[in-house]
Amino acid sequence: MILDLQLSGLRAVVTGGTLGLGAAVVEALVEAGARVVTAARSKPVHPVEGVTYVSADLSTAEGAALLAEAALEALGGVDIVINALGGSNTPQGGFAAITDAHWFAELNLNLMPAVRLDRALLPAMLSQGSGVVIHVSSIQRVLPLTESTTAYAAAKGALTTYSKALAREVTPKGVRVLSVAPGWIxxxxxxxxxxxxxxxxxxxxxxxxxxxxxxxxxxxxxxxAKPREVADLIVFLASPRSASIAGAEYRIDGGTVPTVV
CATH class of the missing domain: 1.10.1220 (Arc Repressor Mutant)
Known part of the structure; x- marks a missing residue:
């Protein structure tokens, strides 16, 4: 028996949907029957049939606005927003190697796309009184690698905190907000x-x-973890099957974090 996630016909926006975890999320949503719009700087190597792909640099305000406009035009509204975008380009070398430019680059890639896209799409979700927002954080927020991921970990920590604050604000208005913290994928x-x-x-x-x-x-x-393993968790949390789950962060790390957090 296949579990029906009750996603058929629902409208979803995914960031970073052409590679890695984002691509796996797009695939899982489509298999569950959702309509999907996604964006990234790179074109998909293996595009999924029926998905609307938008070419945009989501680390910029202009890119986030472009995706939001394209999604509303293509879908007529939004039921699910999944911010799967993330990564790090900061060099090794510890705190002294991290310049202001590196700090801003990490924040603009790992925090601000979610903030900007939520600001653009949440009003419509609040007007309809329903929706789900999921932000992909990282276990690095509690387990940073000081040699190379300090700025990335700090940006993901900010994303988790932002997710919690947003959940407290909009969950009573019908929009669930959650975060997922993967380990190494x-x-x-x-x-x-x-x-x-x-x-x-x-x-x-x-x-x-x-x-x-x-x-x-x-x-x-x-x-x-395999990308699809993490994607399956995200899509389940985005589904009506998880209607009573809100304001929480789910860790999927193979047991990497050794403490209770």
């Missing part, structure tokens, strides 16, 4: 990173994966 970007680490250490990809897991203090399930 085996996306295209993380595979490339593991391969670079492996090359530098003179080992293979599996050796590179093990290096990253060691940096994280270990992953008890023994591997990074």
């Amino acid at each position: 085996e996306t295209e970007a993380s595979v490339a990173f593991a391969e670079r680490m492996a090359a530098q250490a003179g080992t293979d990809y599996e050796g590179g994966k093990q290096m990253i897991m060691d940096w994280l203090g270990g992953i008890p399930v023994g591997r990074p």
